[in-house]
Amino acid sequence: MMHPNGVAAQTQKLRVGDRIVTICGTSTEGMTHTQAVNLMKNASGSIEMQVVAGGDVSVVTGHQQELANPCLAFTGLTSSSIFSDDLGPPQCKTITLDRGPDGLGFSIVGGYGSPHGDLPIYVKTVFAKGAAAEDGRLKRGDQIIAVNGQSLEGVTHEEAVAILKRTKGTVTLMVLS
Structure with missing residues (x-):
């Protein structure tokens, strides 16, 4: 889920169903939901994420042009604008x-x-x-x-x-x- 008034939703680049591959340069592979939330909450300033769009291959170039997989890279998301609270594990x-x-x-x-x-x-x-x-x-x-x-x-x-x-x-x- 995304907070409808948050920066992530306002960029209109991140979609429900997208797969977050890295957060601030840290791979999310094997990471628990809580670890990912904490990584975003504890980031200072902006957050950079690499995202594989949920099935639709689109490329938005940011700082990560050398990636082999088509990813979306964006900056300027603050931890407070993404999560108002920890929603807990998926249901x-x-x-x-x-x-x-x-x-x-x-x-x-x-x-x-x-x-x-x-x-x-x-x-x-x-x-x-x-x-x-x-x-x-x-x-x-x-x-x-x-x-x-x-x-x-x-x-x-x-x-x-x-x-x-x-x-x-x-x-x-x-x-x-």
Whole structure:
């Protein structure tokens, strides 16, 4: 989530679902949510983050032009403008959708061997029509952990798409939101 009045939201460069790769030059790989929050809160002055856009490859050049992966780099974000408080760890929830004539109504991004590295499966878009829009709980940036009890850990993007397409009727998603 982003505070709607914060600098991060005002830049219109950071989006829910984007993957923060570094904070002030420190890699976020293996970092806990609390560690990332503390790193941002304790940064003095501006914060520089490198971000892989959630599925849409866009490049905004900042100080990090030498990067091999397309990243967004931006400065000028202050820790107080990003977090008004620690929202705590992501919430795990179960969402049950009834596949109708318009399908499940969302697209995914990520997967093992993706162009951005080995990533979990995330919701890229919730379409205006379909079961997800009707239900209203699934959001862009949610991580899908399992579909009808089948784990998506370590699957490729194509395998995840196939798993979702094979589902019929009622579909239960375990989601990290």
